[in-house]
Amino acid sequence: MSERLQMLIPVLAYLILSFIVAVWAGSRERAAKGSKGVIEEYFIGGRTLGGFVLAMTIIASYTSASSFVGGPGVAYQLGLSWVLLAMIQVPTTFLTLGVLGKRFAIVARRTGAVTITDYLRARYRSDAVVILCSVALLVFFMAAMLAQFIGGARLFQAVTGYPYIVGLALFGVTVVLYTALGGFRAVALTDAVQGVVMLTASILVLLAVIDKGGGMESCIAALERIDPGLVTPSGPGNAVPKPFILSFWILVGLGILGLPQTTQRCMAYRDSRSMHQAMLMGTLIIGFMILCAHLAGALGRAVFPDLPAGDLAMPTLIVELLPPFWAGVFIAGPLAAIMSTVDSMLLLASAAIIKDLYIHYALGDDASRMRPASLKRAGFLVTVAVGALVFVSALEPPDLLVWINLFAFGGLEAVFLWPVVLGLYWKRANAAGALAAIVSGVVVFFVLSVGGIPLGGIHPIVPTLLVSALAFAAGTYWGKKPDPDILKVFDG
Numbered sequence: 001m002s003e004r005l006q007m008l009i010p011v012l013a014y015l016i017l018s019f020i021v022a023v024w025a026g027s028r029e030r031a032a033k034g035s036k037g038v039i040e041e042y043f044i045g046g047r048t049l050g051g052f053v054l055a056m057t058i059i060a061s062y063t064s065a066s067s068f069v070g071g072p073g074v075a076y077q078l079g080l081s082w083v084l085l086a087m088i089q090v091p092t093t094f095l096t097l098g099v100l101g102k103r104f105a106i107v108a109r110r111t112g113a114v115t116i117t118d119y120l121r122a123r124y125r126s127d128a129v130v131i132l133c134s135v136a137l138l139v140f141f142m143a144a145m146l147a148q149f150i151g152g153a154r155l156f157q158a159v160t161g162y163p164y165i166v167g168l169a170l171f172g173v174t175v176v177l178y179t180a181l182g183g184f185r186a187v188a189l190t191d192a193v194q195g196v197v198m199l200t201a202s203i204l205v206l207l208a209v210i211d212k213g214g215g216m217e218s219c220i221a222a223l224e225r226i227d228p229g230l231v232t233p234s235g236p237g238n239a240v241p242k243p244f245i246l247s248f249w250i251l252v253g254l255g256i257l258g259l260p261q262t263t264q265r266c267m268a269y270r271d272s273r274s275m276h277q278a279m280l281m282g283t284l285i286i287g288f289m290i291l292c293a294h295l296a297g298a299l300g301r302a303v304f305p306d307l308p309a310g311d312l313a314m315p316t317l318i319v320e321l322l323p324p325f326w327a328g329v330f331i332a333g334p335l336a337a338i339m340s341t342v343d344s345m346l347l348l349a350s351a352a353i354i355k356d357l358y359i360h361y362a363l364g365d366d367a368s369r370m371r372p373a374s375l376k377r378a379g380f381l382v383t384v385a386v387g388a389l390v391f392v393s394a395l396e397p398p399d400l401l402v403w404i405n406l407f408a409f410g411g412l413e414a415v416f417l418w419p420v421v422l423g424l425y426w427k428r429a430n431a432a433g434a435l436a437a438i439v440s441g442v443v444v445f446f447v448l449s450v451g452g453i454p455l456g457g458i459h460p461i462v463p464t465l466l467v468s469a470l471a472f473a474a475g476t477y478w479g480k481k482p483d484p485d486i487l488k489v490f491d492g
Contacts, residue, residue, distance in 0.1 A: 007160045007328035014197070014332045015174045018339075021189045022182035043351045043379075044114045045184040047105075049269045051277025056195035057188040058093050058278070059286045060340030061261045063198065064148060067290065068334035069155060072297025073310030079223060079230030079301070081240045083294045089252050090290065093282025096262050101275045103424050104266040110489050113267065115348065116260045116416065117356040123423040123490060125483075126431035130360070132438050134352045136415045137260060141345040142390060144408035148345075149394040152338040158315045159331045168394055171335065176387030179343045180380045184268065187343045194340045199285060201330040202292035205314070206299075208321040213302045222302035230301065243457035251410070251461045258417030259409065261344040350383040407449055410461050414441030417465060418472045427491055432479025433472040441468035 040046055049057070075082040107113070111122040117137070121130045149172055156167030178186055213219035220231060229236030256262060269275050297313045304316055314334065318327050358378075418441075419434040444467045447453070448460035455463065 003324040004161050006324035007331065008162070010325060010328040011156075011160075011170070011332055011335070014335075015170060017193065018174055018178045018190050019181075021193065022178035022186040024182075024186075024189075040114055041183065041185065043184055043347065043355060044264070044268045045188055047109070047268055047270065049188055049265075049274065051269075051274040052281060053188050053192045054097075054265060054269045054274055055093055055278035055282035055285065057191035057340075057344075058096060058262055058265050059282055059289070060191035060195045060198070061265070061344035062089075062092050062256065062259070062341075063286075063289070064151075064338060064341040068198065068202070068293055069151065069311055069314050071290075072293050072300070072314045073312070075294045075297035075310075076301050076307065076313035077310040078235040078239050079227070079232075079298050081229075081233055081235035083291070083298050084233055085240060085245060085248055086290050086294045087287070088248055090283060090287040091253065092256055092262070092286055094279050095253065096256060097266060097275050097279045097282075099257055099421065100263055100266045100424065101269075101279075102272065104263070105269065105275070107424070107490055108267040115351045115355055116264055116420065117352060119267075120419055120423070120434070121356075121360070123429070123486065124419070124431040124434050125486070126435070129419070129431055129434050129438070130356060132435070133415060133419070134356045136411065136438070136442065137352050138349055140408040140411045140415075141349050142386075142393075144412075145342050145345050145349075145390045146393050147408070148338045148342045149390055152335055152342075153394065155315060155331070155334055155338075158312070159319055159327065165395075168391070171339070172387065172391045172394065175339045175342050176346065176384060176391070179346045180383035180387070183379060184347055187340075187347055188268070190343065191340045195285065197332050198334075199289050199292075201332065201334075202289050202296065204326075205317055205321070205330060206292040206296040209296050209299050209303055209317055212321055213299060216299075219299045219302040222305075223298070226301060226305055230298070241457040244459065247457075247459040247462040250465060251413075251459050255410075255413040255417060255461055255465065257421055258413035258415070260348055260412065260416055261341070263416070263420060264344075264348065346383055346387055349386045350379060353382050353386075354378055410445055410449065410464070411442060413461060414438075414445040414464050414468060417441075418468055422472060424490070426476075427487055428476055428481065429472070430476050430479045430482050433474075433476030436475030437468045437472035440471035441465070444468070 071082070071086055075086070104119070107122075108119060111118065113119040113122060117130055117133050120133055149168065152171040153164050153168035156162065156171060157164045160167070178190060182189075210216055210219060213222065223230040227236045229239075234240050234242075269278065293314075296317060297310075300313045300317050304313075304320070307313060307316060315331075318330055322330060415438050418437040419429075422429045423434070441464055445460055445464040448455070448463060
């Protein structure tokens with residue numbers, strides 16, 4: 001049997017498993033009663049996630065190709081400094097559930113919200129806020145999904161040697177169909193499987209690197225011989241300055257509260273015990289996963305010191321250090337990271353079109369005007385249509401994928417962070433403040449990112465969120481106070 005085929009077999013087995021999970025989840029959706037039950041089941045899994053699945057779906061929807069290819073690739077170039085910087089992501093699950101978890105779940109149940117936009121509509125009662133957020137979500141998600149589709153297909157091509165179109169078809173068709181068939185429950189359960197695959201892959205690749213390098217001490221010594229800066233906190237030639245380190249705390253720390261694909265999970269858990277279990281398990285698992293993947297990239301420089309590009313580090317380590325079959329097993333780790341990000345975005349994009357726009361504006365927010373079977377069919381068709389649009393766009397892949405992805409995530413944080421967080425914790429927050437924050441955040445982030453304005457090593461998201469916060473405060477004090485019945489729901 002050829003090496004390429006040996007690599008392909010475990011990948012195909014993994015994709016088939018995703019379909020099986022989707023079919024089972026779809027049977028749960030068919031058992032849901034009434035239009036409201038179908039909507040809650042398809043878009044939020046009936047609010048029944050347990051602690052382990054909740055932790056893994058937050059981790060999996062947050063991590064992406066950058067966590068397993070881009071991040072380790074930068075660590076290959078900059079050494080242990082980037083490993084240290086990457087560990088800022090450890091509190092992701094703890095911060096998301098700790099800040100939003102309980103209050104978000106309570107408010108979502110009181111208002112019947114199943115999407116972030118549902119929550120914003122109930123909090124601000126503004127069509128402008130709802131439409132702007134829905135459009136921004138669709139635009140930035142489409143850009144991010146395009147980058148993930150292309151990244152997944154190129155990774156498959158680099159490791160297995162099969163053509164780009166084969167990887168795109170296998171990856172794209174699988175993730176679109178299992179999301180469309182099974183809805184949120186399929187996404188959450190496959191995220192749990194994908195999280196286990198990612199964790200296992202990162203640990204075993206790290207162990208293979210250390211073994212090939214003759215042990216940890218030998219690997220560190222080899223890095224010092226290549227460049228002493230590879231084992232310092234600031235990297236070679238001070239490549240990781242302190243201002244960038246501080247702004248990274250905002251980008252992947254505070255800013256994650258503005259990512260709809262992770263914050264929506266706060267609506268879906270079963271009870272407080274599940275939330276607390278997820279906070280503990282999620283923090284430990286993502287910490288171990290991020291550490292192993294990035295440390296493998298950094299130490300990989302000691303084993304393969306002359307790779308032409310950092311992004312080749314993880315694929316090279318997998319192909320060169322593992323037998324073909326096991327390389328196929330562990331290439332599923334990066335593919336799982338990509339798939340778990342795409343499926344969350346697909347589902348939220350579908351929800352924005354069906355629930356936030358069509359049902360609210362065309363049906364007067366009365367889902368019962370559509371039969372449950374029609375709702376299920378609409379969810380399937382819209383999800384497939386969005387996925388197909390991204391798939392077609394990926395057939396002719398553009399350059400600058402990393403920057404497209406970063407711009408998309410920064411744009412989401414600029415739009416959603418302050419309206420979501422301050423809407424929960426500031427009684428005075430109103431629609432004028434939310435609109436001011438959204439518009440100013442997008443404009444400032446676009447100008448700073450596209451204009452290339454020098455900021456002394458600070459990431460554009462930092463001044464963006466600062467300006468957005470000030471605009472939110474100014475708009476709030478300029479606008480009228482929220483109605484008492486809103487405060488009763490959100491603060492009672």
